[in-house]
Amino acid sequence: MLQPILRSLHVYPLKSVQGDAPAEADVQPWGLAGDRRWMLVDGEGRQVTQRPQPRLALVRARPQAGGAIALTAPGQEPLTVSVPDPVRTVPVEVWQDKVEAVPADEAAQAWFRSYLDTEVTLVHLDDPAVRRPIDPEFARPGETVSFADGFPLLLTTVSSLDALNSLIAQGDHADEGPLPMNRFRPNAVVEGTAPWAEDDWSRIAIGDVAFRVAKPCARCVVTTTDQDTGARGKEPLRTLARHRNHDAALLFGQNLVPERPGTVRVGDTVRILE
Secondary structure, three states, rough: OOEEEEEEOOOOOOOOOEEOOOOOEEEOOEEEOOOEEEEEEOOOOOEOOOOOOOOHOOEEEEEEEHHHHHOOOOOOOOOEEEOOOOOOOEEEEEOOEEEEEEEOEEEEEEHHHHHHHHHHHHHHEEOOOOOOOOOOOOOOOEEEEEOOOOOEEEEEEEEHHHHHHHHHOOOOOHHHHOOOOHHHHOEEEEEEEOOHHHHHHHHEEEOOEEEEEEEEEEEEHHEOOOOOOOOOOOOOHHHHHHHHOOEEEEEEEEEEEEOOEEEEEOOOOEEEEE
16 A cells, blocks of 8 residues: 655745745744745736746745845846834735735845836735635534635645646647646645545545645646746646646645644645545
């Protein structure tokens, strides 16, 4: 019998840019500590991601003490951005959710406007415990989420990526594969399962921390974006549309909600509870 383990962890301090791969991470009710607490918004206050701005794939945000982030990007001087004092919030929108957030200092705004050559604002989620509830269709009362797309954590499996890459190799755009896992921007990567086994999970434990499996993750154009170059192709969406299409949602990975806080570590055993 296969014994699943946690192969890697991934924290993205700033939504839609490169993050960090720690050996362990604290699990908070709204996600891994420090994950997606920062976000870019446009002049209307709406989220800015790799969907319209694939060059964000080339930006890296490394977590620093106290929630600060260290930014690097091609052609830009490195910049460390401190957590702003929550003396003023502004309304922002992430996937139709209205959220109050705190603007970063002007140096951070100038850095991103220079890099993207457009009007954007960097904001920080000061209080994830209250700011943004999870979709009530999939949540229990009081459950919240950071600036992640919809749920506290995203889990993927190595075997399912291998199976997907095998399907890509048989398709019209085989030259685009095999794809690396970073196309899918997971928080937790599990190895030692059968392909697509995660489709049947409803509760799991990673180490001592239990999670509810809320729903499969519907994928978007970001998965077609090379995270090293920003270039776009057709895969994996072309293959997912043929083989993992459920009511027009192209599925890869599972969204998780923690049942309690704790710490997870690379190498932890993954147990299927239900």
